[in-house]
Amino acid sequence: xxxxxxxxxxxxxxxxxxxxxxxxxxxxxxxxxxxxxxxxxxxxxxxxxxxxxxxxxxxxxxxxxxxxxxxxxxxxxxxxxxxxxxxxxxxxxxxxxxxxxxxxxxxxxxxxxxxxxxxxxxxxxxxxxxxxxxxxxxxxxxxxxxxxxxxxxxxxxxxxxxxxxxxxxxxxxxxxxxxxxxxxxxxxxxxxxxxxxxxxxxxxxxxxxxxxxxxxxxxxxxxxxxxxxxxxxxxxxxxxxxxxxxxxxxxxxxxxxxxxxxxxxxxxxxxxxxxxxxxxxxxxxxxxxxxxxxxxxxxxxxxxxxxxxxxxxxxxxxxxxxxxxxxxxxxxxxxxxxxxxxxxxxxxxxxxxxx
Amino acid sequence: xxxxxxxxxxxxxxxxxxxxxxxxxxxxxxxxxxxxxxxxxxxxxxxxxxxxxxxxxxxxxxxxxxxxxxxxxxxxxxxxxxxxxxxxxxxxxxxxxxxxxxxxxxxxxxxxxxxxxxxxxxxxxxxxxxxxxxxxxxxxxxxxxxxxxxxxxxxxxxxxxxxxxxxxxxxxxxxxxxxxxxxxxxxxxxxxxxxxxxxxxxxxxxxxxxxxxxxxxxxxxxxxxxxxxxxxxxxxxxxxxxxxxxxxxxxxxxxxxxxxxxxxxxxxxxxxxxxxxxxxxxxxxxxxxxxxxxxxxxxxxxxxxxxxxxxxxxxxxxxxxxxxxxxxxxxxxxxxxxxxxxxxxxxxxxxxxxxxxxxxxxxxxxxxxxxxxxxxxxxxxxxxxxxxxxxxxxxxxxxxxxxxxxxxxxxxxxxxxxxxxxxxxxxxxxxxxxxxxxxxxxxxxxxxxxxxxxxxxxxxxxxxxxxxxxxxxxxxxxxxxxxxxxxxxxxxxxxxxxxxxxxxxxxxxxxxxxxxxxxxxxxxxxxxxxxxxxxxxxxxxxxxxxxxxxxxxxxxxxxxxxxxxxxxxxxxxxxxxxxxxxxxxxxxxxxxxxxxxxxxxxxxxxx
Numbered sequence: 001x002x003x004x005x006x007x008x009x010x011x012x013x014x015x016x017x018x019x020x021x022x023x024x025x026x027x028x029x030x031x032x033x034x035x036x037x038x039x040x041x042x043x044x045x046x047x048x049x050x051x052x053x054x055x056x057x058x059x060x061x062x063x064x065x066x067x068x069x070x071x072x073x074x075x076x077x078x079x080x081x082x083x084x085x086x087x088x089x090x091x092x093x094x095x096x097x098x099x100x101x102x103x104x105x106x107x108x109x110x111x112x113x114x115x116x117x118x119x120x121x122x123x124x125x126x127x128x129x130x131x132x133x134x135x136x137x138x139x140x141x142x143x144x145x146x147x148x149x150x151x152x153x154x155x156x157x158x159x160x161x162x163x164x165x166x167x168x169x170x171x172x173x174x175x176x177x178x179x180x181x182x183x184x185x186x187x188x189x190x191x192x193x194x195x196x197x198x199x200x201x202x203x204x205x206x207x208x209x210x211x212x213x214x215x216x217x218x219x220x221x222x223x224x225x226x227x228x229x230x231x232x233x234x235x236x237x238x239x240x241x242x243x244x245x246x247x248x249x250x251x252x253x254x255x256x257x258x259x260x261x262x263x264x265x266x267x268x269x270x271x272x273x274x275x276x277x278x279x280x281x282x283x284x285x286x287x288x289x290x291x292x293x294x295x296x297x298x299x300x301x302x303x304x305x306x307x308x309x310x311x312x313x314x315x316x317x318x319x320x321x322x323x324x325x326x327x328x329x330x331x332x333x334x335x336x337x338x339x340x341x342x343x344x345x346x347x348x349x350x351x352x353x354x355x
Numbered sequence: 356x357x358x359x360x361x362x363x364x365x366x367x368x369x370x371x372x373x374x375x376x377x378x379x380x381x382x383x384x385x386x387x388x389x390x391x392x393x394x395x396x397x398x399x400x401x402x403x404x405x406x407x408x409x410x411x412x413x414x415x416x417x418x419x420x421x422x423x424x425x426x427x428x429x430x431x432x433x434x435x436x437x438x439x440x441x442x443x444x445x446x447x448x449x450x451x452x453x454x455x456x457x458x459x460x461x462x463x464x465x466x467x468x469x470x471x472x473x474x475x476x477x478x479x480x481x482x483x484x485x486x487x488x489x490x491x492x493x494x495x496x497x498x499x500x501x502x503x504x505x506x507x508x509x510x511x512x513x514x515x516x517x518x519x520x521x522x523x524x525x526x527x528x529x530x531x532x533x534x535x536x537x538x539x540x541x542x543x544x545x546x547x548x549x550x551x552x553x554x555x556x557x558x559x560x561x562x563x564x565x566x567x568x569x570x571x572x573x574x575x576x577x578x579x580x581x582x583x584x585x586x587x588x589x590x591x592x593x594x595x596x597x598x599x600x601x602x603x604x605x606x607x608x609x610x611x612x613x614x615x616x617x618x619x620x621x622x623x624x625x626x627x628x629x630x631x632x633x634x635x636x637x638x639x640x641x642x643x644x645x646x647x648x649x650x651x652x653x654x655x656x657x658x659x660x661x662x663x664x665x666x667x668x669x670x671x672x673x674x675x676x677x678x679x680x681x682x683x684x685x686x687x688x689x690x691x692x693x694x695x696x697x698x699x700x701x702x703x704x705x706x707x708x709x710x711x712x713x714x715x716x717x718x719x720x721x722x723x724x725x726x727x728x729x730x731x732x733x734x735x736x737x738x739x740x741x742x743x744x745x746x747x748x749x750x751x752x753x754x755x756x757x758x759x760x761x762x763x764x765x766x767x768x769x770x771x772x773x774x775x776x777x778x779x780x781x782x783x784x785x786x787x788x789x790x791x792x793x794x795x796x797x798x799x800x801x802x803x804x805x806x807x808x809x810x811x812x813x814x815x816x817x818x819x820x821x822x823x824x825x826x827x828x829x830x831x832x833x834x835x836x837x838x839x840x841x842x843x844x845x846x847x848x849x850x851x852x853x854x855x856x857x858x859x860x861x862x863x864x865x866x867x868x869x870x871x872x873x874x875x876x877x878x879x880x881x882x883x884x885x886x887x888x889x890x891x892x893x894x895x896x897x898x899x900x901x902x903x904x905x906x907x908x909x910x911x912x913x914x915x916x917x918x919x920x921x922x923x924x925x926x927x928x929x930x931x932x933x934x935x936x937x938x939x940x941x942x943x944x945x946x947x948x949x950x951x952x953x954x955x956x957x958x959x960x961x962x
Contacts, residue, residue: 117794190777278563285738286767286828287729296827300769307764320676 004097005104006048008033008076009238010090010115012123013042018083020044027076028069036101038108041115044080045104048097070094077238081126086208088123090115091238118243125186125205127242128214128235132177132200139166139228170199173225180221184214189241199229203241211236252335255312258305259330267327270313270320277306359490359519359731360480361723363527364469364507366425366550366576368690369393370717371476372724373484374733379531379724381717384479390716391479393549395471396420397458402873405475417443417608419458423578424472426550427454427465428510429503441578443604466506466855467863470513474867477514491516492727494719496551497523497744498571500790500800501832508829509855513863519730521829524548525555526566526741527722528688531713533559533737540683541567543671545701545709546719547664548689550576554668556675556682566742568674568763570667575660577615577691583656584614588629588644596642598635606634621650622693654696661700668704674763685709688718740765743826750787750796759824762792766830771823773839780812786822788834807836876929883932887924890936891917897946905945912942 006028011018013035020033027033027046035042077091098104108115143165144150150158177200182188185204193201206214222231259268262276280302282288289295312335318324360382363370368390371382384391386407396409397419413420426438432448439446445457449464456463473491480488495507504521511518525544533542539560546553553571557564588610589601600606613629620627631644672679687709691697701709713721728734743766748758759770774784784807791799807820819839826832855863895917902910920935 121794275561278561278565281565281740282561282563282738285740287738290730290732296767297769300767300825303765303768 003047003049004099005036005045005101007092007096007098007104007107008044008046008073009080009092010108010119011035011042011044011080011084012040012087012089012119013037014040015087017042018080022083023076023079025072025075028072033076036104036108038105039112041108041112041119043092043104043108044076045098045101074237077240081236081238086124088119088125089238090118090122090243091240092243122205122239122242124208125239126208126211126236127239128185128204128206128211128233129191129237130177130181130200130202130204130218131194131198131232131234132173132229133195133197133232134170134173134199134229136166136197139169142228143169169228173229174200176224177221180217181214184210184217187242191241203237205239205242206236208236252332254308255330255335256332258308261301261305262309264309264330266330268330269327273306273309273313273328277302357487357489358480358484359492359727360476360488361527361720361725361727362473362476362491362493362511363524363717363719363723364425364473364493364495364510365390365393365719366423366548366578367393368549368716369472369476370720371480372717372720373480374724374728374731375484377733379721379728381720382480382483384476385482389714391472391476392422393425393472394420394422395424395468399459401459401461402877403471403870404874405471414605414608414612417604418445420444421456421458421463421468423550424456424465424468426578427456428469429500429506430454430465437574441582443608464855464859464863466510466860467513467867469507469510470863470867471870473511473514473516474871477516478871489515489517490519490727492520492522492723492730493518494524494527494723495521495830496546496548496571496573497525497553497555497569498551498573499830500745501802501830502800504829504831506855508831509860512860513867515864515867520726521831522723522726522739523553523555523566523569523741523744523830524719525553525569525686525688526557526564526739527720527726528686528718529555529557529559530564530722530725530737530739531718532684532686532710533557533564536684541677541681542684542686543668543682543705544686544688545664545668545692546571546688547691547697548576549691550578552576552664552667554664554671556671556677562737564737564739565765566740566763567677568671569742569744570671570674571744572663572667575663577618577689579660580618580657580691580694581611581614583660584618584648584653585610587652587656588614588646591646592634592644596635596644598637598642600635603635609634617648618653618694619690621648621653622695625650650695653694657694657696661697664697664700665704668701679705682707686718687711688715690716741828741830742766743768743830745790745800746792747788747790747824747826747832748799750789754796756789756791756794756796756799760826764826766826767828769823769825771821774807774820774822776810776813776815776818778815781815782810782812783808784810784820788824788832790832802832805834805836810838880927880929883929883936884924887920887932887936890939891920891924894939894943894946897943901946909942909945913939913946916942 008027017035020035023033028048031046031048033044033046035044073094077089080089098107140162143162147165150161153161181204185206187205189203191201191203193199204214218231218233262273262280264273264276281299284295284298284302286292286295286299313319313328316325316328358373361372361379370390372379373382381389383389384406388407391406392410394409394413395403395405396412396416397403409420410422413422421444423438423442427435427446431452432454433452435454447455447457447462449455454465456465456468477488491511493507493511495504499507508518508521525546528544528546529542536559540558542557542559544553544555544557546555551571551573552575553569555569556567558567585607589599593599600610609631613631617627617629626647626649629644629646629648633641634644635642682705685701685705685707687698687701692709692715698709725734725737726739729737729739742763743760744762746758746762747760748756749772751757759772760768774786776784786805786807787796788802788805789796789799790802793799805822807822810818810820820836821839822834822836824832824834894913898910898913898917916935916939920932920939923932923935
């Protein structure tokens with residue numbers, strides 16, 4: 001059995017840690033919850049058996065087989081939200097794992113700025129989800145009642161007009177909900193509509209102090225349109241929809257392509273990497289090739305490749321420290337085990353596009 | 356063959372250099388100075404003049420004298436409150452939110468004022484080199500954003516120069532020193548100029564100058580130190596005399612002038628005297644202001660300003676992933692680095708004695724000339740790989756700033772981001788582009804909005820539009836978009852952007868040419884007038900002395916022609932003046948003074 005650490009959330013540890021033992025069922029597969037601290041933040045984790053967990057890989061079945069884990073993950077985060085109160089917590093994407101506690105600490109260290117920023121942004125806030133469905137037959141009847149001439153008109157024409165009127169009604173509902181709820185929320189995020197009759201599915205980020213205000217607004221708008229639409233009000237939830245941190249598991253294709261572009265062997269020292277970069281820049285820079293219109297393009301590719309290779313090397317344990325590795329391996333198994341944190345913002349966001 | 360010059364377009368002073376006979380040299384201006392005050396003044400009839408003469412008449416002509424224009428380059432009205440408090444001339448908000456300078460009812464873009472300075476440098480360089488100058492490398496503070504860089508490039512164009520490259524001042528400074536440095540060195544450049552503070556960290560290896568990080572403060576420079584001194588002087592004067600001078604523009608200008616001088620003096624001495632007679636003239640009698648100002652007092656006043664340099668230095672070190680002790684060389688740039696307290700602070704922070712061999716006022720221009728040499732293929736030993744000093748990104752949901760190109764990324768750089776539509780059949784996609792370091796879009800500099808228009812009808816999320824953000828070697832941003840599915844280049848418009856439009860630039864080029872013509876005519880007029888005046892008085896003297904030795908009719912003819920010439924001089928007709936000069940010389944032949952020498956003086960270009 002191979003163990004990994006499953007990360008649920010990041011929390012603020014300046015005001016004391018929540019009493020994790022109070023959540024008796026524990027994490028996934030009932031493993032006890034633990035914390036790993038770095039500076040003033042901490043990750044809430046539990047051990048998981050990677051093989052058990054990895055069965056989830058076939059994409060279409062993933063959701064089904066993971067349901068139980070996903071449920072527990074949500075329960076843990078709901079518990080944390082309640083425990084941390086005003087101090088805020090930051091749920092991480094489901095499925096976020098690290099090999100051991102040291103690596104969890106390294107994730108916290110490298111993504112510290114982003115995590116801290118998000119924690120601050122989410123402090124005292126929670127997510128409330130509003131899902132709205134409408135009853136189309138009722139709406140159509142109402143339209144007909146208001147426009148009795150439609151019933152006798154040409155059926156194709158009437159159908160089109162009915163449809164248009166219904167669309168107008170829908171817009172009126174959505175605009176009404178939007179204009180009532182958005183002013184009391186700090187932020188919102190739209191999610192895909194889950195059924196034919198769903199017309200609105202939005203997560204609102206609401207300050208805890210404003211929860212009552214938000215409730216009132218929901219009541220008001222629900223009463224206004226109660227004849228035609230049904231509100232589903234979910235929450236409070238951890239702010240799942242408002243966390244968007246790029247943390248990438250090592251992407252071999254991308255690192256490999258960059259390594260080859262820099263003309264590096266599969267094992268290379270940091271000095272060799274830097275030197276390869278310099279040589280290529282000296283060869284391709286547009287200042288040295290004023291008549292070559294493609295020189296700029298090539299330079300940009302070299303710079304991009306170097307950024308990726310550097311991000312990979314820096315993500316490896318002991319990089320740049322005395323006694324750290326003198327050579328870096330670009331072999332598939334090494335890269336895939338690495339955990340590249342995109343602290344340079346956008347370097348790695350196009351991971352999936354790399355062929 | 357035409358020449359390329361390197362221009363350091365400074366807030367208070369500008370400087371130029373060229374690459375000649377295998378090395379960079381500073382080109383003096385027409386007045387013989389190595390630096391030219393970045394001051395433009397206008398005569399009553401709207402004629403601009405630039406440099407030391409403009410600076411010298413600032414006190415008497417504050418409303419028509421434009422100094423520190425660099426602080427307004429590429430800036431929006433809302434960004435320059437601090438700057439506006441420092442200058443005495445009028446500013447206005449343009450329709451697109453840019454700042455404009457107003458002189459006697461005429462509006463000038465800051466680019467145009469800068470162009471006047473560049474034009475003077477260009478024409479002085481041409482005179483000195485005896486060749487036309489068509490290309491230039493112009494330097495900007497590393498912390499200049501896209502709008503400020505574009506504005507600088509436009510200023511060069513308005514002045515009739517082809518701007519080969521806009522490079523960062525600290526980077527240029529390191530080039531000036533780096534030619535003599537051995538391999539694998541790390542350089543920290545501390546650049547405190549008249550209006551901006553920059554710090555850059557560079558690595559030199561294998562002939563590649565790689566900027567590792569850069570940071571700074573766009574609102575910190577010598578002007579702020581002067582302001583601190585002036586504020587203190589105002590308070591002192593109020594305490595002593597009970598008078599508030601802060602509303603008196605002339606008194607303020609004199610105080611600023613005195614503060615700057617005192618500050619400069621205190622770099623070499625430990626005490627200096629500030630003397631401002633007749634600083635105020637209230638009804639009860641004139642007031643004078645005189646006091647002794649010590650370096651200790653100056654240090655106290657400047658301490659908070661000097662401390663503001665520490666944060667950016669530490670950030671630059673952190674961004675470069677370098678410890679202070681790993682810095683091999685410290686290079687100082689900008690007149691403010693002559694202040695001992697500034698040097699001490701840098702030394703305390705880095706633990707190295709700074710290099711001082713190259714004049715800090717000239718080092719940037721020299722570096723710019725070297726970069727010009729690189730671009731022309733004359734310098735092969737070095738290559739510069741600079742970075743972008745500000746993160747580039749877009750506004751995403753909830754007003755969040757999402758970075759696409761992080762600061763300190765080597766340039767040229769490129770980043771492609773895929774966008775899609777949020778609604779069915781959405782015909783346009785709007786992308787708000789910004790530059791800055793804040794997590795929230797609202798606190799960053801907006802560069803404008805791109806509209807992807809005429810999108811083909813499609814269900815939401817189906818279209819994929821690749822938008823490529825490209826930062827060129829000048830640090831200037833270009834955006835292109837491609838619809839991946841159809842492969843069509845998408846039409847792009849940037850809206851709400853600041854800066855000059857193409858036709859505005861063309862108009863300014865025309866206006867600059869007219870000014871150059873007018874300046875040429877004015878100079879001619881002044882020359883002819885001077886000669887006429889000198890001639891009239893000299894001949895008058897001789898006439899008085901020798902009138903008894905010539906015929907009376909001849910004497911009266913000469914006297915008459917002297918009077919004619921003086922009348923002509925009072926007018927503006929150059930042709931008429933020349934005619935009068937010629938006839939006076941002719942009639943004065945009878946007088947015995949040295950004709951040969953004078954005749955030489957009287958040879959004019961008749962065009």
